[in-house]
Amino acid sequence: MAVGASLRLLAALLLTLPGFAQSFMPNSFFFWTLSHRDITQIAILRKTAEVCRDVAAAEGRSFTLEITDTLTVNKVQMACSVPLPNFPISSEMFQAAINSVHDSSDALLTPDPAFHFHSEAFLTGRGLITQGLSALKASVKEQNFQSARNTLGRICHTLQDFYSHSNWVELGRAAPYSALIRPDQPLENLAGPDVPTCRSCAGLSCKDNILPAVLEKGLLTSGYYSAESPAKPAGKCSHGGIYDQTSRTEPTGGINKDTDSSSHGQLHRTAADLAVDATVDLLEDIRLAIGDRTFLRLMDISQAPALVFVVDTTGSMGDDIAYVKTVTAMIIDERRGTPIEPFEYILVPFNDPEFGPVTRTTDADEMNTKINSLTPRGGGDLPEMSMSGLRLALTAAPPSSLIFLFTDATAKDASLKNAVTALIETTKSKVFPILTNVLARRRRRAVVPSNQLYLDLAQASGGLAIEIFKSEISVATAIIESLSVGAVVTVLQAAVDPGTPRNFTFLVDTTLSYILIYITGDSSLTFTLTSSTGVSQSSSESRGSLGLISTAGNLWVL
Structure with a gap:
């Protein structure tokens, strides 16, 4: 089958789907038109x-x-970001936010x-x-940005x-209809x-099927649509x-401009351009309501992901809580006033049998205060409710x-492993379990419960x-500090069974400004x-031809 015939067949198949038959067509097939995704993006x-420009000026x-x-x-992300040494700029989070709106x-x-x-x-x-706009702004106020993006997608559509x-375009209107996003303005000439x-x-040809009297009086109308019944009011488009x-009922034909081959396809690009301008106006309304910084957070333009701390507060932690406070303060304070300062901090303590509540804030000082107020208590038996705490954190975090x-x-x-794994896959969040005193306990006890669950997650x-x-917490956390910005890219990740020799190969190119290799395993x-x-450089050479090797617990870093 010829390419042209294939394309026409795919187009026909899409047109038989109710959703595609009543929307700006997806550009994966109709590449000469603008789709909802194109318009929204x-x-x-x-x-x-524009917001980044104004923030930069301020x-x-x-x-x-x-x-x-x-x-x-990528161009917008680069322009909105302040470059930092050793931190390449990535648009991954920004693109993911846009994709959420698209999806x-x-x-719909x-x-x-x-x-x-x-x-x-x-x-x-x-x-x-207008109701969607109110719901979106309420979601933003509650810091539920994913819900706000979902609402934005429906509103845009x-x-x-x-x-x-x-027939707004056929009436010769050259600007968006502002009353559509302003409930205080009347809808006129319907x-x-x-x-x-x-x-x-x-x-x-359906080029001139709108009655001249409608155009002369500036009356606003739209086409009737049904996939099931030909019925419509007499004389309606x-x-x-x-x-x-x-469209098979008199008057026949239609007035949609979804593609350039639609009933009024000659006006497709004009309609699409107006839809772009209208969407920009919608976004400006949102920006004015929530502020520039929060708007950029809605779009996830930041280079820094949210920082989430899930902390064991049972009595067995004892002195470890002090180290946790030191480490979390270091992570928070090193980002203050920098482009990688998170928009949000989340704390989820867990005990036994309690876990939570969730504390979320945009204020670094408030998060430090909350963490410093943690006190170890209770527990009793060694296994704790860590998966419940982690699941709660994954549910609450962006x-x-x-x-x-x-x-x-x-x-x-x-038993919550599968549920936690599913949340990890859905949220694309990274989890760094930091297990303290494990090595010391292994020396004291003949039988040690496996930490394979943490390794798997x-x-x-x-x-x-x-x-x-x-005593090594601060060292280890400083090592993984470099992984806590959105611009780090994982080139290779693999796991092998202990005692099984393996060779791994990974490719690098000039787009990588520096390389860190992390290896975890036991002392052997x-x-x-x-x-x-x-x-070559072996693990026994702390300083060699390929770099410096440092260790902390079960972690080697080159």
């Missing part, structure tokens, strides 16, 4: 760049990026006319937008559909339910397309968080499980590193 990049920094519709995620928009497949401004449902459609499904708005298309049953788990015991609630998340003496572990030029 253009608007988000424009508005985010801080006395330069901002040289030209703000156009051709921006990319929510794509999921309901046939309800209000969600797509079909069937002249202007009042209810506007209500969905409905708002953008107005420009494709109504065509009444008994007012005819269309005539049947002439042959294959239809959406159009092969899946719209109403995606891509960095989670430090401090404990000196195995998990009493190991660290492996699943892309983190590290570190077993150390309490040995390894040799060999470069592509044949230069």
Whole structure:
């Protein structure tokens, strides 16, 4: 089958799906048109760049990026970031936030006319937008940014559909309809339910099917749509397309501008451009309501993930709590006033049998105060409720968080492993269990409960499980400090059975500014590193041709 025929077949298949038949088409197949994803991304990049420009001006920094519709995620991330030595800039978190908005928009497949401004449902459609805006702002106030992004996707979809499904463009309007996001403004010149708005298309052309009287009076209408019934009010326009049953009823045809081959496809780009401008206006409304810094947090433009501390507060921790306080303070304080300062800190203590509550704040001093107030108590038996604490943290934390788990015991609630692993996979958060005094206990006891659970969870998340003496906590945490920014990229991660020799190969290129190799294992572990030029360095050489090797507990770092 020829490529052109294949494309037409795929297009036809998509057009038979209710969701795709009533939206700006996805550009994966209709690459010559703008989809909801294109429109939303253009608007988000424009508005985010504008906010970063204004923040930079307020801080006395330069901002040289030209703000156009051709921006990319990487360009905006670079322009919004302040470079730091040894910390490359990554747009991974920013792109993930945009994808969350996209996914929510794509999921809006309901046939309800209000969600797509079909069937002249202007009042209810506007209500969905304004109510959604209120819900979004409430979610932001509660620091539930993922929920806010989901709501934003749905709002964007409905708002953008107005420009494709109504006759706003045909009326010659050159600016977005501000009343759609302003409940205090009236919706004017709506065509009444008994007012005819269309005539049947002439042959294959629907270019002039809106009645001249409607255009002359500036009446606002939209096409009726149904995948099941051809019924519609007499004289009313239809959406159009092969899946719209109403388009077969007089007056036939449609007025949608979803693609350039739609009923009014000649106006597709005009409608899409207006949808971009309308989405920018929507984002500006959100920005004014929540502030510049919070807007950037909504878009996850920060280079720093949220910092989450899950801390064992049972009596067995004893002196370890003091070290935990020192280490967490170091992690927090080193980020103060820098571009990698987190937008949010979260603390989840766990005891036995209690765990929680969740403390979340944007204030570093408040988090330090909360951690300093922790007091070891209770417990009794050695296994503790660490998985319950970790599950609560993963549920409360935003995606891509960095989670430090401090404990000196195995998990009493190991049955939660699958649930915790699923949350790790969903949130893309990294977990770093720091297990204190484990090595000392191994020397004192013939039988030691396995810490394999912590190792497995660290492996699943892309983190590290570190077993150390309490005196080494600060050393170990300083080592993994370099992993706690979003710009670090994992080139290779692997696990092997103890005692099984293995060779691992990984490739590097000029995009990597520096390389850190982390290896965990017991004291009998040995390894040799060999470069592509044949230069080698063994684990017994702390200073060699390939770098410096340092150790802390079960961790080697090159």
